[in-house]
Amino acid sequence: MSTREPARALAGLRVFVAEDEFHVLQLIEDMLVELGCAISDSVSNVGAALDRAAATQAQVALLDVNLRGKMIFPAAEILRNRGIPIVFSTGYGAEGIAPEWESCPVIQKPFAIERLQAVLTQVAPS
Amino acid sequence: MSQAEVASAVGVDVPGAGLVPLDDILLTEELWRRPRRPPDFAAECRALGKLADALARSPRTILQTLADTLLDVFMADSAGMSLLTANGKNFHWAAIAGAWSPHLGGGTPRDFGPCGDVLDRDQPLLFKHWERRYPYLAEATPLAEEGLLVPFYVGGKAVGTIWTIAHTRRRKFDAEDLRQLESMARFAAAAYQTVQLLDANEASRAALESREAAMQSKQLLEGIIETTPECIKIVAPDGTLLQMNAAGRQMIEAKEGDQVEGANVIDLIAPEFRDTWKQNHRRVCAGEKLSWEFDIVGLDGTRRQMETQASPIRLPDGMVAQLAITRDVTQRKQDDLKIRESEHRFRQLLQALPAAIYTTDPEGRITFYNEAAVEFAGRRPQLGELWCVTWRLYNPDGSRLPHDECPMAIALKENLPVRGAEAIAERPDGTRRWFAPYPTPLRDSEGRLTGAINMLVDITEQKEAERQRKLLIDELNHRVKNTLATVQSLVAQTARSTVDAREFHKAFEGRLLALSHAHNQLSQRRWSDAELQQLLRAGLEPYLIKGNVTLAGDPVKVPPQAALIISMAVHELATNAAKYGALSSPDGRVHLAWTTHANGAGAELCLSWREQNGPPVQKPSHQGFGTRLLERGVELELGGKTLVEFAPGGLRCEIRIPLTHEHA
Secondary structure, X not given: OOOOOOOHHHOOOEEEEEOOOHHHHHXXXXXXXHOOOEEEXXXXXXXXXXXXXXXXXXXXXXXXXXXXXXXXXXXXXXXXXXXXXXXXXXXXXXXXXXXXXXXXXXXXXXXOHHHHHHHHHHHOOO | OOHHHHHHHHHHHOOOOOOOXXXXXXXOOHHHHOOOOOOOXXXXXXXXXXXXXXXXXXXXXXXXXXXXXXXXXXXXXXXXXXXXXXXXXXEEEEEEEEOOHHHOOOEEEOOOOHHHHHHHHOOOEEEOOHHHOOHHHHXXXXXXXXXXXXXXXXXXXXXXXXXXXXXXXXXXXXXXHHHHHHHHHHHHHHHHHHHHHHHHHHHHHHHHHHHHHHHHHHHHHHHHHHHOOOEEEEEOOOOEEEEEOHHHHHHOOOOOOOXXXXXXXXXXXXXHHHHHHHHHHHHHHOOOOEEEEEEEEOOOOOEEEEEEEEEEEEOOOOOEEEEEEEEEOHHHHHHHHHHHHHHHHHHHHHHHOOOEEEEEOOOOEEXXXXXXXXXXXXXXXXXXXXXXXXXXXXXXXXXXXXXHHOHHHHHHHHOOXXXXXXXXXXXXXXXXXXXXEOOEEEEOOOOOEEEEEEEEEEOHHHHHHHHHHHHHHHHHHHHHHHHHHHHHHHHHHHHHHOOOHHHHHXXXXXXXXXXXXXXXHHHHOOOOOEEHHHHHHHHHHHHHHHOOEEEEEOOOXXXXXXXXXXXXXXXXXXXXXXXXXXXXXXXXXXXXXEEXXXXXXXXXXXXXXXXXXXXXXOOOOOOOHHHHHHHHHHHHHHOOEEEEEEEOOEEEEEEEEEOOOOXX
């Protein structure tokens, strides 16, 4: 595995991760660690996401749209209301996302670490 | 009493015997004895000229002109003309001038009067006081002192007399008067013939004209009646057929020359219609106009259905009969029946079809619907409703579709079939059905719009299938993308724990196949769940064949997510055991057993991995892929718990997974 310089812009960025597939979650976490980010929350279902959204210290949220057949949007709503920028990750493409979320970037799985770096850089608070 | 009446009253019934003899009232001989006055030819010529002129100008009044002239020429008191009547029994005073003029139109009997005497003796006669022999003439006043009569002839036959009368003794007729009167008699004959001719002409012309007119109008009427294709008949109050035209005779199957007049109509009426017919016949003869229907049975036994229009008609004898115009409606009735039967058949056909079908008139009012339409619409429409059998309509985009803009309305308004449309019908119970309408205008044989038929094909299932297919494709896409992401993760994590490509290849391939085995098992059951034992067998097959792994447990099904994690986790345990544990030595054994038991709200699966007879157990120096999966994966993805114990006798691993859980 290649090693890379932690991206300065993302160093220490606290990320809220919602992903129902363990292996994919593992991959994303590894990527975030590699990018120098901190994983503030890891959830694999909407119930857990709702529990954590209100109290999280995250600065950015990377949310899988569909967790075990349930839509992440109610949790995303809370995060948005708290001013936390959101990036959606999905296997469906942008089509499954309601128009009111169209300002949020969407990354399609599977994605390379560079793509993740780019969207996080795009949304991360400066 | 008029003179004519006097004359006819006496007539020939009164015998001449007992009365004054004829010769006693005659003094004809005296004419030659009396001094003869000199002839005035100029006056005579003037008189004849006047008569000729009158004959030419006004022949109708020539007889009266003659009488006036006689009076004038003879300086008589009365003058006139008597004509023998056609029956030869009387003389008729056809023209009179002077004192006797009030007696115009009177006359005397042929065989008992002066004129008759003149004809009998075939010579002029001079009478005096004829009332002595013919008492009835006493009524003809003033009385005649003298009367000179001359016969005149047509075709050698005496037909009348002309005469002059002196009512006083002042005027006595003489031979010159006789000569002049005989001369006038020739003219009288001519005048008489002229008048006769005129009368005859006029009479014959009038007769001819009226006869022709009558004939013509009668022929016309008869022609109309005879050629009318309807039966025209006149029926007497007692039911006797008085008259019937050719069409009627044909309807009752009368042969050429059959006498139908006089027959009783009732015999021709079919028995079950007779009472009604009689009743109506009575009403018509009493003055009502009626129309009704009945069957007749012809003389050859053919039954026909008739429609009659009957009116009362007064016959010349004053009797009121029934005049009827009757139509044979058998064919029309049969056609009507055929049409009704054909309509009935079509309706049955439409009723039997499983598709919702209805029809409308040209204005869009519903005229028919089948039960399938009722079922589809979820309501029973009223006949006469406009455009649709359905309750509410929506466009495919969900907006309301007014009934008067529906495909059926468009088809009718544009007189064109509509194809390819789709709409959603809402039933009164709120359920919605997708449908494809097929509205088609109906036209008669001349192309006029008579209405429309619409078939509503329920495409809800098809639409649902389309939706499902889209969902499936989306889901497949999602799964493929997630699986690729999982593979990406496997690559990354395997790369972390291997030192060269060969080792990576072997480790990665093992994990990929474990994932694939789980997919195979899930695919077999359409991703609903997987049979645990089969799942484990597929993953552990090489070891099961060697016999150093044993499986034990009840049949249990696990959800897809659990199947994937368990499959991968057991693969990691087996790989580890083959490298470092019980499966690395020939005597080593692994017992994999599972149980399910109730746990709170649902069931819990407990999987137990026990290694025996292996090399001494060493706790690994770092947390690898397998450990992370067993501990974090089971917990995060399945809400379960894993306990790994590096016991001296062999590794033990216990995995507990809730089977009814949000994760499941």
